[in-house]
Amino acid sequence: MPINPDIVGRALEPTAPYLVGREKIREFSRAVFATNPINLDPAAAQAAGYRDVVAPPTFPIVIQQLTLDQLLAEPDAGIDFSRVVHGDQRFSYTRPIVAGDELTGRLTVTSVKTLAGNSMVTAETVVADASGEHVVTAISTLVVRAED
């Protein structure tokens, strides 16, 4: 089943607030081989002017994933999860994520294309903090492989 082209422009409900924990940032940092003390050590982060440890650049995927799960669950989207591969990914930052941030993500579908039997959906998730200020926009293109 191809992706439903009518979902272009659809904005989903914002996700429930996600409280970014210090240990979560340290765990994620170790998993992506981040060794910068700003990612791991609150004192080093504070010396660099941050409130607490700073998340590595790809951490916003954790919030974006919550919104992509919402999209995959849309009954009329027609996205077959078992055939999805990640095509490309982008993050545009206003500021890095810091432990203690309470973040929400809101996804908008920006494009649906079909090419050689494969469907591609591009979704943009705007991540904002508790005061509503922009933190980062995460853009994913998912490719839904053609049926064999």
Added chain:
Amino acid sequence: MTGSTDLGTLAVGDVVAEAAFPLTRDSLVRYAGASGDFNPIHYRDDVAVSVGLPGVLAHGMLTMGLAVQPVSDWVGDPGRILDYQVRFTRPVVVDPESGAEVLVVAKVGKLDTEAGQARIDLTVTVGEQTVLGKAQALVRL
């Protein structure tokens, strides 16, 4: 290895950082837990093979995540990274015994001295083959 971050002495084509990341199956399990991405193609050979893959693959987001670390170390503060994008062009197969080694070379792709920004282009390879395309980080210097 990291080079100078002085915008005045940088030139397009300069290698500013490079690093090698040895991935094992343990790395994939660790990333799965940290990120919440528990797709079994990243830890179960039988599932990977059943969906037509050559073997267990590294998460694309793990490759993207580690590839920017040399840049993050070079600029000193992850907050100086303004934009980061990649295209996932080739899967990284992680052998259960020998793993896979991901090599990252970061070069200056473009300089904007007025804005104090540089575009850093990443070449990310496993066994001589590039695995990411258009891997670019925009940094403030």
